[in-house]
Amino acid sequence: MADIASTDAPAAGLSVREIDDGTERLHRILMIGIAVALVIAPFVTYPVFVMKVMCFALFALAFNLLLGFGGLLSFGQAAYFGMASYVCAYAAKFWGLSPELAILSGTAVATLIGLVFGALAIRRQGIYFAMITLALAQMAFFFSLQTPGFTGGEDGIQAVPRGRLFGLIDIADDRALYWLVAAIFMGGLLLIYRIIHSPFGQVCTAIRDNEPRAISLGYRTNRYKLVVFVLSAALAGLAGATKAIVFQLASLTDVHWSMSGEVVLMTLVGGLGTIFGPIAGALVIVSMQNFLASLGSWVLVVQGVIFVVCVLTFREGIVGIIAKWSKRPL
Amino acid sequence: MFEILGVPAQALFGQLLLGLINGSFYAILSLGLAVIFGLLNIINFSHGAQYMMGAFVAWMCLNYLGINYWAALLLAPLVVGATGIAIERLLLKRIAHFDHLYGLLLTFGLALIIQGVFRNQYGSSGLPYQIPPELRGGQNLGFMFLPYYRGWVVVASLAVCLATWFLIEKTKLGAYLRAATENPTLTQAFGINVPLLVTLTYGFGVALAGFAGVLAAPIYSVNPNMGADLIIVVFAVVVIGGMGSILGAIITGFSLGLIEGLTKVFYPEASATVIFIIMVLVLLVRPAGLFGRAA
Incomplete structure (x- = not known):
């Protein structure tokens, strides 16, 4: 697999180790900045909007972990997002599980699917890898379409109860739920940051940049690829399951290939292979969807145009450009 | 009326024929993908949208300009191929x-843009396209009823596939193409205009998709979404067959169509997923694909 991130955004992702402590401090400040913004956000804008952005940002962060730092372009991330969403909604509605257990069961199922799909997909490289993940995700889509007893078919699973967190705290109110979603999002962000900067993450980056060399150094690259694939699937599942609780809905949209395309777009716009890019990308794309909702299916055309423009002229993405300009990996 | 394995022969052969037709679309589309991939090294995701464009150009020719099916069969691939050439020159080259x-x-x-524009213009319910009068009706073969148009689709697709194989494997132009696929720099050093070859190859690949679209128009209604799901199946077909061999792509396409048709008869619930399941099996047994070389 070629090095999609390193060819075009050399400032980002690369050489995280060798930089001075200033960058680490900057990242810490940015993390605190994001946390502060999340605390203020529900008082200045709609909590549901911010929750939606957080769910998709987590989804995009998970995808970016796989592509930006593992060099693996999966075009089937919707499978984990959507299936986790269904399992979470089903568990909360029909088994009466409390929200945290419903979210965990959704995430667990996404992890398992990621393990199976990942083990299959890493048998081929590059362009084939993308096609295989897309085809496997389409299989998950058809499964959802053909098992209306589980997924509710075209209607989806509606009116999912939000329930009581740990059986104690009522999160039916948006303001209460907001803090749960914010905690999940921050937890996911910190976990991904930790993974990227761990020895494991460094090996993944090495495999992304030069797989034969990593093999010759004695690394079992397929194991690393599988682990990063499963981690990405699990985090995508976490995002999907949380989304099901927020919107009290799991539907076919979440498993459709266009959802896989959307998360690619968010990551591309924000900055592939950057740490904070996917958050910016999710914010931009979700805002755009809200803003253009009245245009109906023109939204697809607009997304297509953004894709084309980004690939042609804006490969670094928003955060990638800032990183290049400030000469610091962000 | 006799039965085979408890299935009426009419139903069995009818589904097999439909499978063969789907298979011919898989074959033409995966052939185009393979040719484009060989020279440009990209997977053309808009291939399904270009197949849909072919059907729409045929429909527009008939309804706006009064141009009949046979002329559209020639014209639509040219139009789609021309847009392909523009896309290559303006976008992909960069x-x-x-x-x-x-x-x-x-x-x-690009696929999102093309599909979105057609959906806004024509809705997503689909437009009817009549079978050309010369090919209406059919023939009772005793064991099955053969609609002439369906027979024609199989014959025409097979002819186009074999012509493509001949063009690439047996002609001088094809030799240039294969040389450029193997080593573009060296080929250019021999005085062959490789950038032009790249442009024409992309145009040819998407023209094939447009041709398949015209063939499909009278069978399935002309619909902006007709290519979107098809292209994912074609990706699976490409993974199964591997993109190294032209004849391999043709054989894989037709046989997977047949298998899909058989599944529709014996276990309809799996007919949408059977090709993906075969892809999984092939990945387990022969990861490089049936006709592929190991990377």
């Missing part, structure tokens, strides 16, 4: 020296 995955992302964006 990213040729970047990572190949950007080609996938760019053509994915």
Whole structure:
């Protein structure tokens, strides 16, 4: 697999180790900045909007972990997002599980699917890898379409109860739920940051940049690829399951290939292979969807145009450009 | 009326014929993908959208200009091929020296644009396209009823596939193409205009998709979404067959169509997923694909 991130955004992702402590401090400040913004956000804008952005940002962060730092372009991330969403909604509605257990069961199922799909997909490289993940995700889509007893078919699973967190705290109110979603999002962000900067993450980056060399150094690259694939699937599942609780809905949209395309777009716009890019990308794309909702299916055309423009002229993405300009990996 | 394995022969052969037709679309589309991939090193995600464009151009020819099916069969691939040439010259050329995955992302964006524009213009319910009068009706073969048009689709697709194989494997132009696929720099050093060859190859590949679209128009209604799901199946077909061999792509396409048709008869619930399941099996047993070389 070629090095999609390193060819075009050399400032980002690369050489995280060798930089001075200033960058680490900057990242810490940015993390605190994001946390502060999340605390203020529900008082200045709609909590549901911010929750939606957080769910998709987590989804995009998970995808970016796989592509930006593992060099693996999966075009089937919707499978984990959507299936986790269904399992979470089903568990909360029909088994009466409390929200945290419903979210965990959704995430667990996404992890398992990621393990199976990942083990299959890493048998081929590059362009084939993308096609295989897309085809496997389409299989998950058809499964959802053909098992209306589980997924509710075209209607989806509606009116999912939000329930009581740990059986104690009522999160039916948006303001209460907001803090749960914010905690999940921050937890996911910190976990991904930790993974990227761990020895494991460094090996993944090495495999992304030069797989034969990593093999010759004695690394079992397929194991690393599988682990990063499963981690990405699990985090995508976490995002999907949380989304099901927020919107009290799991539907076919979440498993459709266009959802896989959307998360690619968010990551591309924000900055592939950057740490904070996917958050910016999710914010931009979700805002755009809200803003253009009245245009109906023109939204697809607009997304297509953004894709084309980004690939042609804006490969670094928003955060990638800032990183290049400030000469610091962000 | 006799039965085979408890299934009426009419139903069995009818589904097999439909499978063969789907198979011929898989074959033409995966052939185009393979030719484009060979020279441009990108997977053309907008291939399904270009197949849909072929059907729409045929429909527009008939309804706006009064041009009949036979002329559209020639004209639509030319129009789609011309848009392909424009796309290659204006867009794909600019990213040729970047990572190949950007080609996938760019053509994915193009697919969204093309599908979105047609959906806004024509809705997503689908438009009817009449079978040309020469091919209406059919023939009772005793064991099955053969509608003439369906027979024609199989014959025409097979002819186009074999002509493509001949063009690439047996002609001088094809030799240039194969040389450029193997080593573009060296081929250019021998005085062959490789950039022009790249442009024409992309145009030819998407013209094939447009041709398949015209063939499909009278069978399935003309619908902006007709290519979107098909292209994912074709990707699976390409993974199963591997993109190394032209004849391999043709054989894989037709046989997977047949298998899909058989599944529709014996276990209809799995007919939408059977090709993906075969892909999984092939990945387990022969990861490089049936006709592929190990990377």
